[in-house]
Amino acid sequence: MSGGWAGSTRRAELPPNWYSQVRPFILDRDEHRCRWRENGTVCGRWANQCDHIGDRDNHRPENLQALCEHHHAIKSSREGSEARWRETARRKPERHPGLI
Template identity: 60%
Template sequence: MSGRWQGSTRRDELPADWPAIRAAVLERDRHRCRWLEGGRYCARWANQVDHIRPGNDHSPTNLQALCADHHAIKSSREGNAAPRVSRWRPTERHPGLL
């Protein structure tokens, strides 16, 4: 695994028939980006399929075709909004204050 997928378990959460689902969504959206901005769709060539609402709802109504740029923007926004888990251990109270 390389690039953005490195270290991610997201691919493991996709259904076995994901390639067929992905192809159907791209075909349905005519490979056009569905990013809506200013009341207009981007409409650039789309080769990625995005979950509109985060999670494991892989139904066609929760999937949309996006261009690589808009998919990266959306994923970055969702990642920045996600709760953070500290990799540092909690600060210990001073023994004299226990």
């Protein structure tokens, strides 16, 4: 796999019925329309992606939404960036030279 999926185990973490039942149910429920909200407006473009709103291990319908490919990429990129910053080793803050 290329891109963000390279080396990922995410597909293995999804329930066995993800592609046969869960994902199709969410896309049908949301009428294959992107639920991305920005400035109080819903995108509404054709959605072919199923996204976890909150906890990525919670596969209940209340935690899932349909997104278009464009907005799912934006959301995933933001989440990945936030995770990287949390994991980045930061240098310990140095004391101010005048306080030494």
